[in-house]
Amino acid sequence: xxxxxxxxxxxxxxxxxxxxxxxxxxxxxxxxxxxxxxxxxxxxxxxxxxxxxxxxxxxxxxxxxxxxxxxxxxxxxxxxxxxxxxxxxxxxxxxxxxxxxxxxxxxxxxxxxxxxxxxxxxxxxxxxxxxxxxxxxxxxxxxxxxxxxxxxxxxxxxxxxxxxxxxxxxxxxxxxxxxxxxxxxxxxxxxxxxxxxxxxxxxxxxxxxxxxxxxxxxxxxxxxxxxxxxxxxxxxxxxxxxxxxxxxxxxxxxxxxxxxxxxxxxxxxxxxxxxxxxxxxxxxxxxxxxxxxxxxxxxxxxxxxxxxxxxxxxxxxxxxxxxxxxxxxxxxxxxxxxxxxxxxxxxxxxxxxxxxxxxxxxxxxxxxxxxxxxxxxxxxxxxxxxxxxxxxxxxxxxxxxxxxxxxxxxxxxxxxxxxxxxxxxxxxxxxxxxxxxxxxxxxxxxxxxxxxxxxxxxxxxxxxxxxx
Amino acid sequence: xxxxxxxxxxxxxxxxxxxxxxxxxxxxxxxxxxxxxxxxxxxxxxxxxxxxxxxxxxxxxxxxxxxxxxxxxxxxxxxxxxxxxxxxxxxxxxxxxxxxxxxxxxxxxxxxxxxxxxxxxxxxxxxxxxxxxxxxxxxxxxxxxxxxxxxxxxxxxxxxxxxxxxxxxxxxxxxxxxxxxxxxxxxxxxxxxxxxxxxxxxxxxxxxxxxxxxxxxxxxxxxxxxxxxxxxxxxxxxxxxxxxxxxxxxxxxxxxxxxxxxxxxxxxxxxxxxxxxxxxxxxxxxxxxxxxxxxxxxxxxxxxxxxxxxxxxxxxxxxxxxxxxxxxxxxxxxxxxxxxxxxxxxxxxxxxxxxxxxxxxxxxxxxxxxxxxxxxxxxxxxxxxxxxxxxxxxxxxxxxxxxxxxxxxxxxxxxxxxxxxxxxxxxxxxxxxxxxxxxxxxxxxxxxxxxxxxxxxxx
Numbered sequence: 001x002x003x004x005x006x007x008x009x010x011x012x013x014x015x016x017x018x019x020x021x022x023x024x025x026x027x028x029x030x031x032x033x034x035x036x037x038x039x040x041x042x043x044x045x046x047x048x049x050x051x052x053x054x055x056x057x058x059x060x061x062x063x064x065x066x067x068x069x070x071x072x073x074x075x076x077x078x079x080x081x082x083x084x085x086x087x088x089x090x091x092x093x094x095x096x097x098x099x100x101x102x103x104x105x106x107x108x109x110x111x112x113x114x115x116x117x118x119x120x121x122x123x124x125x126x127x128x129x130x131x132x133x134x135x136x137x138x139x140x141x142x143x144x145x146x147x148x149x150x151x152x153x154x155x156x157x158x159x160x161x162x163x164x165x166x167x168x169x170x171x172x173x174x175x176x177x178x179x180x181x182x183x184x185x186x187x188x189x190x191x192x193x194x195x196x197x198x199x200x201x202x203x204x205x206x207x208x209x210x211x212x213x214x215x216x217x218x219x220x221x222x223x224x225x226x227x228x229x230x231x232x233x234x235x236x237x238x239x240x241x242x243x244x245x246x247x248x249x250x251x252x253x254x255x256x257x258x259x260x261x262x263x264x265x266x267x268x269x270x271x272x273x274x275x276x277x278x279x280x281x282x283x284x285x286x287x288x289x290x291x292x293x294x295x296x297x298x299x300x301x302x303x304x305x306x307x308x309x310x311x312x313x314x315x316x317x318x319x320x321x322x323x324x325x326x327x328x329x330x331x332x333x334x335x336x337x338x339x340x341x342x343x344x345x346x347x348x349x350x351x352x353x354x355x356x357x358x359x360x361x362x363x364x365x366x367x368x369x370x371x372x373x374x375x376x377x378x379x380x381x382x383x384x385x386x387x388x389x390x391x392x393x394x395x396x397x398x399x400x401x402x403x404x405x406x407x408x409x410x411x412x413x414x415x416x417x418x419x420x421x422x423x424x425x426x427x428x429x430x431x432x433x434x435x436x437x438x439x440x441x442x443x444x445x446x447x448x449x450x451x452x453x454x455x456x457x458x459x460x461x462x463x464x465x466x467x468x
Numbered sequence: 469x470x471x472x473x474x475x476x477x478x479x480x481x482x483x484x485x486x487x488x489x490x491x492x493x494x495x496x497x498x499x500x501x502x503x504x505x506x507x508x509x510x511x512x513x514x515x516x517x518x519x520x521x522x523x524x525x526x527x528x529x530x531x532x533x534x535x536x537x538x539x540x541x542x543x544x545x546x547x548x549x550x551x552x553x554x555x556x557x558x559x560x561x562x563x564x565x566x567x568x569x570x571x572x573x574x575x576x577x578x579x580x581x582x583x584x585x586x587x588x589x590x591x592x593x594x595x596x597x598x599x600x601x602x603x604x605x606x607x608x609x610x611x612x613x614x615x616x617x618x619x620x621x622x623x624x625x626x627x628x629x630x631x632x633x634x635x636x637x638x639x640x641x642x643x644x645x646x647x648x649x650x651x652x653x654x655x656x657x658x659x660x661x662x663x664x665x666x667x668x669x670x671x672x673x674x675x676x677x678x679x680x681x682x683x684x685x686x687x688x689x690x691x692x693x694x695x696x697x698x699x700x701x702x703x704x705x706x707x708x709x710x711x712x713x714x715x716x717x718x719x720x721x722x723x724x725x726x727x728x729x730x731x732x733x734x735x736x737x738x739x740x741x742x743x744x745x746x747x748x749x750x751x752x753x754x755x756x757x758x759x760x761x762x763x764x765x766x767x768x769x770x771x772x773x774x775x776x777x778x779x780x781x782x783x784x785x786x787x788x789x790x791x792x793x794x795x796x797x798x799x800x801x802x803x804x805x806x807x808x809x810x811x812x813x814x815x816x817x818x819x820x821x822x823x824x825x826x827x828x829x830x831x832x833x834x835x836x837x838x839x840x841x842x843x844x845x846x847x848x849x850x851x852x853x854x855x856x857x858x859x860x861x862x863x864x865x866x867x868x869x870x871x872x873x874x875x876x877x878x879x880x881x882x883x884x885x886x887x888x889x890x891x892x893x894x895x896x897x898x899x900x901x902x903x904x905x906x907x908x909x910x911x912x913x914x915x916x917x918x919x920x921x922x923x924x925x926x927x
Binding site: 091093094096116137138140144148149151152167168169171172173174175176177178179180181183184186187188204205206207227230231232233235272273275276278279332333334335336337361364365366399400401402403404405406407408416419420421423424426427428430431432433434435446 | 565566567568569570590591622623625626635637639640641642643645646647648649650651652653654655656658659661662663667678679680705706708709710753754756757760761812813814815843844877878879880881899900901902903904905907908909910911912914923924925927
């Protein structure tokens, strides 16, 4: 591998490998080798070499994922795309950009914002996460409520299959003949192919933006307001909720201007023509008033707006100050069930002895309960995992799903059978095997290992370090 | 291969004689490109549909799921077609969560019924597709036809949130769910869009719905040349106006629409068909939003040298919008034999359109151009009789359009062509990822029983 890429692009020391044992999740798994390709051709050669030695491979962007998608569960070679970080083409006229997988999400918007365009999916980690990781996980973010998630913004892909073959699919326009392969590969969590080039749509920035902070005495009132906003057909660009306990922690750290004595806040963003934004703001104010909001505050300038969003986006970091570790869960429910879901989450937290914070994408029913725990206390960690499973099961019982945007990865693969039948798995497995027949690519993800259909089928010949 | 009589008897036995039809006169109404199935099966449940598929696997016969049969000609001629699985009896609304704006419907539910149901709830599904009056929900998805509202609401891949279907092993499977944001498992339901019945028998579809807009409006601008019409379109896009639809129409298209509306006694916008090119815009929102867009479009029209503009009356807007939703439908009946190609290209410029028009002129045939703002481009060429000599030049058109599409990095689909011509154009070189497509087909349909060959490239 060193002769293929040069030793400066290969890590194999214990200490270096240790750094790649983690991602944003609570899981860990150590690769045997970490490599940094610069070109698609190099990725292809890496895949071929790994295939020759029957060693598993896993792709990784910035490692900010929250479901263990970028961890080397089967050991082997980790391909880090950080050095494939070029924006290859920007086509303002047609609102498209062609980028390498290691490009940081926010850098796409930076490159086109002068032309009034942006890349719409905006995960909280937008400053550091890469577009390749976004594609693998079909990442979301606050503004996906109005603009859609990553899959809605990808029109073409270049991929390297586990045997090293380079293929292209989709088209610059987006509509290609035959089946919607982009739709299949985006969100396949790196289990079907390695993404080496992405064509993305660039959205046009709205004429007018308004950011509102609706302040409530109780979380029940705030969640009822979300139900009413949705049911009344008001579609904000973003509708985020933060409960009182969480916002106090955030406020102490960020000083964003969240009222420390409130029960919950909704951070709402409205975008569109000025006339539309005005009437939406009035409608939202009316709904919030009906739901006993203490106040609906309008961010008076961009500085205030940015501060509110800073508070929202750095909330998880703020929580890090009060507990050694936090576990951000990701579940999704029908929006009409929001009040019941939040109540159920509190009950489950209580049962396991945790205080569960809530800061999440309320507008699309995407919950992010946060469990604070101490990883040095093994009992606590196990309890956190058990509480998570129970919360996710509750989401499914309400008509929801296991994950809204973090992915299944190795975090929830054992929970997949809560939602899917043997027939569902059999079909998914056949699709998987058509592209990744030996499970050499990102093994141990998505499919439950406890079921026969999802075993890690790695024919591992010793460790990669020795073999390569 | 035909379904042997004793096998059919067994099928009748399993599903009840009422479900299985073999009468010639009925079979004739299920004909596709001259192919007549040996039996029609009308399952009353997803389980019965699965039964048919398992029967087909065991007997090695080919099945094709059908809905209202409004667009059966889409795609290539299937290599085999033994059983038509008519899904029209599965037509319920399985689930509707008004507060969540989500909906789950059976495959055979007519879009029109669905639309009426949602309207009562103040909601709608932005599937403004051709054959709207007859098409079923699953037909609209499997056909992959464009929605006229795509500019604002996206294509079905943006609002189809889950599906249930019978795969090629005869198992009832599902993908996605009933929530608006979901990354649990592979997005297999997206593959069903435009799959033409070659991957699975769809039994249920889950959608995200949208609130009905309070007010809508329409605008028409006429131009002497295409360049100005395209400038109008580009300026409207740059202004960030939230348009629901924007279509550039050649005079041929405008005149045909006007003639049809006049003949059927429907109102038509003043000036329609009088300029070489027209641009229709539709938009929605509250009163102020609609008025603002009307004002801005009028300004842009002046700046781009429009020779005629009209803010449309509600009735005019509805008839023109309705006609444009149905373009595919009336274009295909506009002459005894014709070809309709759909191109999807990143950028349409006047030169591309000129090349296409020249192609039709070179064989002395009339052509029509209709360009949607989403980069979808319909190009129709009409032969005035269906005798083989008149039809022959149409194959030259298809070859020419494909060559132009290739040079423009556009994808090209032949939506409609005379049956004889279709047999000569089923080729795969327009699909560089055909090998990957085949892998998907194999995973869904390992016995190759679902309408084999119907997707271009022999898939």
